Amino acid sequence: MQPEQPYFAHHPGRFFYLRDDESGELFSAPFAPIKAELDSFEFQPGLSDIKWKIKHSDIELEITLTLSPDLAAELWHVKVRNSDRQSRKVSLVPYFPVGYMSWMNMGAHFDDELNAVVCTSITPYQKLEDYAKNKHLKDITYLASDVKPTHFETSLPRFEGQGGLHNPTGLSDKRSLSDQPSHYEMPACIMQFELDLKPGDESEYNFVFGPALDKQEISDTLELTLSDNKAHAAADYASYIESGKGVLNISTPDKIFDQFVNNWLPRQVFYHGDTHRLTTDPQTRNYLQDGMGMAYVNHEATKQVILTSLSQQKRDGEMPDGILLTPEAELKYINQIPHTDHSVWLTLILESYINESNDWAILDELLSWHDSDDESTVLEHVNMAMRHMCGARDERGLPYIAQGDWCDPMNMVGPKGKGVSGWLTQALSFALQSWIRLSRDVNDANELDKFQETVDELVVIADEYLWKGDWYARGITDDGVTFGVPEDKEGRIFLNTQSWAFLAICQMLCKPREC
């Protein structure tokens, strides 16, 4: 529910300790938790992996992380190289704490067959119906390697001891890890690889870290990601990332700008558009916006977003507050709170989609409704959405804000059903103009006239009620208080009502279909 979580020393914990087994000296790679000053440090964000190259006390480490398109697993590759002029005896110790798992049956052991530390627990249930659901949870977390470790540890308290994360007792006094399972202690995945490296010698390790339902799932995942298949797994992920390439490719003298436009931008869009923000019930606005972005990566995905959204529209034209992506999904959290702007994004995503695909036929696709088996064209669905929005306005013609619009944190503006949104006044105008332009050749002329009337009306009332001399107010509360105005001590000016006023006006200056 919370947009960001703070980082503590243990979280997220993927650490590699490197110990000189002769001197006992310890450092960690790529940096935390020991945070020793390094001789060199390089971070390389690749297109389908990230890599750290560090050097300390004449030992070089290269750590690479990539993912899998299908499997819930982190694929780590570690190279250790002796760049000293003499032989070195060192221990490489990956330490992947997994945190507190459950108060039921928490433990960990080393599985010889999997060559993995396997942390287990059972998620407790209280309500009967959760018992069946919980059975499908991946209660296991494991760390597997393609090299047999010399020793292993499974217990966080035994490893860290009084020394703590920055100086674990398990590695002090040149000792070896305990090779013991743990029961009802905080589990952790820890391995020790003792190395005897001649000058220039290099050792390589592959690790897989992930959740699993059972041993079979771990075994299946390792089959696909370790040994002979590991190159294949990396290629699979690279090819998945490649599928998120944007439609635009530029080459300028500024290579960083090229990277930004060619890779960074489409990657952001692809991430959201492909994962739906890791939810099964994205907020309707987010789903449509993310779908708009996908028009410039893979417009088939955008089409799917349009059709999925409109098939969940209510017969009266209103869009739901979230879109259900699977049969078991339900509207949670913010999607139970009425927001008034979702339909604005329907015309914008349609315009983006048609601009990229030229697929005008989509307007004729037949779709049912959330609460009716009637089939209506996409054109009619969007007309209904616009009509509904035009109707949801007060006696002045200003659109209601209800419990929120695009700016979720707006607090207590319109819960009584009277407050109105300045931004939505402009956004509705923008959406209607977009729709008039897009559907001019195929829509009913009367319908278009009515929409145009509303556009004209919105221009006037936006100026009448919202223009406060130097800028547009953000809205008017249930109690008639206009806010986002010069007199406000806090929240004097909102960007949204200035930038969208500009957008709405620009559109008016464009001739239809020329924009």
Add this chain to the structure above:
Amino acid sequence: MQPEQPYFAHHPGRFFYLRDDESGELFSAPFAPIKAELDSFEFQPGLSDIKWKIKHSDIELEITLTLSPDLAAELWHVKVRNSDRQSRKVSLVPYFPVGYMSWMNMGAHFDDELNAVVCTSITPYQKLEDYAKNKHLKDITYLASDVKPTHFETSLPRFEGQGGLHNPTGLSDKRSLSDQPSHYEMPACIMQFELDLKPGDESEYNFVFGPALDKQEISDTLELTLSDNKAHAAADYASYIESGKGVLNISTPDKIFDQFVNNWLPRQVFYHGDTHRLTTDPQTRNYLQDGMGMAYVNHEATKQVILTSLSQQKRDGEMPDGILLTPEAELKYINQIPHTDHSVWLTLILESYINESNDWAILDELLSWHDSDDESTVLEHVNMAMRHMCGARDERGLPYIAQGDWCDPMNMVGPKGKGVSGWLTQALSFALQSWIRLSRDVNDANELDKFQETVDELVVIADEYLWKGDWYARGITDDGVTFGVPEDKEGRIFLNTQSWAFLAICQMLCKPREC
């Protein structure tokens, strides 16, 4: 929801750093987070406070923590003494991290008037109805002192820096704390007191650490706990603890045993009986058991538990799964899960209460019902409870277990309504015998005969269905599987069905009213 939470390095964080301002050497008291080896360490659990006395590098610290009976505040007292033969310049640095508070308006500042670091935030709401509720949350956490600090810090990342909890950057290189507020960083309460102590010199500090709704509440709390009132506050808490003294006081040659019986035992009982496990809806069984314990501390509280519980009984005799202690309380978590044994504890608490109070009149008290305004005596309430329990048995006469009984973690034994409980077979017998004995002179003879018939029946069927040669089984599942038996690989024997068999049999051997 989870019975215990793990401890991380930061949690719970009440640390005192001590820095030698000349050498820069740092240690922490009473031990964590630096965990340096100390010259001496003493922990003194008092009756109404806890105390640590430590010595390191010729500096002595005495740290005392007590609470308040009425205020949500920790009262800390710290003495620093120079036991060196030369003068010492040191900094005392209390570090009370408060953790991640909220993503809304998180920050901290030093309030000169309060002489306190005040960490603020706003708990976000999503559902409209939570907005009003959240307004009453104590979103502030503060640390106040009765001595002006030389410097202060309000930001966890600025204080710990790259050095971390065990070696905070804010104290490295002999530097002083920043004296800055923090905004949208993880807040923390940190003060620095620079001391110049001659040999034998001592400095004393009082700190108050707690949550608050607003500045006024902090101010009110400090008024009652610092300056002239601080002795009074400590006495108040000692007198509250004194009110939890047990009815038994022994003096034997074994002083530790005396402490155990005279202090430890009543304290456990008082803690649960007075706080109701810090919930507004204790599980009925827990509430009655905790009330039983209070019979040996303050039997008026036990009476209140009996009357409160029975006034929430259903008209058909069944007890609810939790007892509501305030008008706003609602049954949460485990109290929404049907358990079958609550009424067992009614007769046991009544017997404890009357044994201690001799208040036979309680049986005549009139009480209404949860779902009826009828008034019935306590005697009739308990008769109904016993009748209901006697009725909730299968065709063999064994009591149903439904979703659980005393042993909550029993998994999927009787959710289909057929599984039965071995323990409850014995416990019902025990409860009925207790009730027959207690009410013999005042209860209806026919009623008592019927209860006695059930007792006689339970003896026979317990042996018939549950005795498995060497011990009693724990129950029989919905699918007719008897468990807690010699053939079981896990859960072969349950203590409950052995100890309560013994209790039930012992009772039968006692003559009525002689036990």
